[in-house]
Amino acid sequence: MTDDGNEDFEIDLPLLANFTHQVINPLNGVAGTLDNLVDGTIGEGRRVQRTKAARAQLEGVITLVRNLAYLSSTQYEADRPSRKIVLPQVVIEAAMYYQEEGAAKGISIDLLNKREQNKVPGHPEALRQVLMNLFDNAVKYSxxxxxxxxxxxxxxxxxxxxxxxxSVPRSMISEVEIRKIFDLGFRGGNARNIIASGTGLGLYICKFLMEKRLHGSMSVQRDGDGLLFTLKIPDGEEDDGRHN
Structure with missing residues (x-):
């Protein structure tokens, strides 16, 4: 804990090296795609597909860098005034980044009651980042x-x-892994089997933002063949039923 009351985080060198690896690889992929587009290696029929794939790689890098920024700067959101979060709006904004990638795998991301305009005070950017991390994991590992x-x-x-x-993971993680799922650097067997390397930052950041920025809580449990993440934020404002 620092003198101003903020938590002092330390990231070990192996984790930082892994993080760097996760950023450099997709950036190299994007650079290669741009080179191939310029020199004509990628034919007309594949340009849209490869361009969309490159954009998805960049979105992944943005998410990783944003995670590190949230982790290293504990004042990032605390210095901003609390605003009204319209829940369905933030959910839909976060989901839109992963809808196309999910559709390619037959995975849909659906807000089941998007017409209910419930609200809560807080930082929309923090909640959006939490949801983006969850949707990113869901698309990768479902x-x-x-x-x-x-x-x-x-x-x-x-x-x-x-x-x-x-979400429904490809293989259910164990109860032991569920208890560790929010630990810094932890990656479950399902994640390691699908993508060998990773930072293990995403869910840690989710819990950090829920508790420190939104003054709420986050938990996870088995739900039949799926995993159910539950986010709670205090002082919610129920939809009054008046829609434009």
């Missing part, structure tokens, strides 16, 4: 031809805004 289901509501007993994200 079973093909599955659905990522999102629901949002205001809990009547507590007034908390609740968002749940349910």
């Amino acid at each position: 079973a093909s031809d599955s659905q990522v289901k999102i629901r949002q509501w205001i809990q009547s007993s507590t007034g908390d805004a609740v968002i749940t994200v349910r």
